Amino acid sequence: MTKVKKFEHIVTSHGEPGPGDGGRTGSWRVLRPVIDLDRCIPAKRNKMACFTCWLFCPDGVITRTIPPQINLEYCKGCGICAAECPAKAILMIEESHFITEEE
Numbered sequence: 825m826t827k828v829k830k831f832e833h834i835v836t837s838h839g840e841p842g843p844g845d846g847g848r849t850g851s852w853r854v855l856r857p858v859i860d861l862d863r864c865i866p867a868k869r870n871k872m873a874c875f876t877c878w879l880f881c882p883d884g885v886i887t888r889t890i891p892p893q894i895n896l897e898y899c900k901g902c903g904i905c906a907a908e909c910p911a912k913a914i915l916m917i918e919e920s921h922f923i924t925e926e927e
């Protein structure tokens with residue numbers, strides 16, 4: 825068994841499959857998580873490391889990739905990822921901040 829496979833057997837806060845199980849919960853969001861790639865450990869080091877956000881997200885909407893990505897269609901904005909990130913790399917920003925940018 826490879827190291828990666830062992831890592832994948834860690835029990836996370838979400839069972840599979842994850843995204844979409846609770847419907848399109850992205851519409852609930854008041855605050856949007858934004859990852860600061862200058863602080864995010866795997867993004868900074870270009871290594872498969874950390875991913876605490878992926879581990880704790882209750883909806884399984886964060887990828888275990890470099891850099892991690894958040895599926896905003898299903899992210900409900902709970903802020904658990906930001907609270908758990910050891911590098912304080914996730915900022916929770918008011919959705920209203922993005923309205924003009926996306927329209």
Ligand code: SF4
Nearest residue numbers: 864865874875877909
């Ligand atoms: S928990 Fe923070 S530092 Fe770790 S992968 Fe997620 S955003 Fe990056």
Ligand code: SF4
Nearest residue numbers: 881899901902903905
């Ligand atoms: S705020 Fe973070 S922990 Fe909460 S659903 Fe969105 S990505 Fe997951």
